[in-house]
Amino acid sequence: QVHLVESGGGLVQPGGSLRLSCAASGRHGPYFSSYVMSWYRQAPGKERELVADIITQDGKTTYADSVKGRFSISRDNVKNMLYLQMNSLKSEDTATYFCHADGSAWYGPDAKYWGQGTQVTVSS
Secondary structure (H helix, E strand, C coil): CEEEEEECCEEECCCCCEEEEEEEEECCCCCHHHCEEEEEEECCCCCCEEEEEECCCCCCEEECCCCCCCEEEEEECCCCEEEEEECCCCHHHCEEEEEEEECHHHHCCCCEEECCCEEEEECC
């Protein structure tokens, strides 16, 4: 079982920046680094969408086209933390942001976990 807690959301003006954090705890296998970690977001009335993810082994990251060049995902496997640096924020970035851990490649199909979400509102 992995417990994920997001923080860092809030109200920010267009063009501003926020840094989201996700703290992982619990029984997450021998290595937190074996989990693919992701940020998703969900705006009111819309489906949840992948924002970015990161794989530790080779440092590979992927981003949604809508956030490329503005957002940066990173992780600290010693502290069991995931981050999302969000710059040049736009009103369309307004959503609840969720942290997701996927350990299914190592620990089976049930080893997928969600945080409770943190609200990001971009408005003047």
